[in-house]
Amino acid sequence: MGIHMKNGKKKAFIRNGIGILCLFLLCLIVQGMLWTGRDTADVWNQEQGGNAPDQEKEEGETEKKVAYLTFDDGPSCLTSEYLAVLKEEKVPATFFLIGEQIEGELIAVVKQAKEDGHEIGVHTYCHDAGVIYESEESYIEDILKTKERIKEQCQIETSLFRFPWGSKNSYVEGFKDGVIEEMKKRGMEYVDWNVSGEDSVGCPSAESILANVRKDYKKYNNPVILLHDSASCRATLQALPWLLRELKQAGYSFATLSERKETCHFGEY
């Protein structure tokens, strides 16, 4: 009887010991999982000196978050590299083109962009403020010339345009409404932006472009992000993979501008 009880206590002791050990191991595993989840964001924070997306805050939000990347001033000798990054990351974007640059090898690059699922819009034919914004007529002519160039060279129909320097620039102030109305009649809608990489003046660093976008995108569930596909500076291209990863980590998916429910006009969103 005594021996039997001793054995019973011993077994109970072993059972408890195994139980405690299992619990301890389980705690370690759960902690490890939590840590792994934070790992990338923390590394990003340390490397970039910025704020990683706040995962906890986003869990409470119900509206779907979609980012709309837009690239002005292409096509350029870098466009195919942009397309490669976007393809790798499976991200669609919208390109606002400069008509006079659609020539030679770049015609095929624009067609490729369309085939890859990106949207093509009109920016301007020559991007020279003195020529474009001389009058309402000159600007309408500039838009239509670009639209026609895209159609002729690339067989792509466009329904979006973007004012060079945005819709609130001082050149266009006097006749902006007339242009918008006329283009509406022709099935064309203009689009501004609410987040800017500030990458069109000089040649900023990839870090500064990221910091500029990061400063504002979190304010919107549907940010329209202005970037440039310009031959003069590779910084935007360098920043792009980092930007896409950060936006994905912050819970954003991506779409082209025509898929956005609301228009994006300065002062209206």
Ligand SMILES: [Zn+2]
């Ligand atoms: Zn531009």
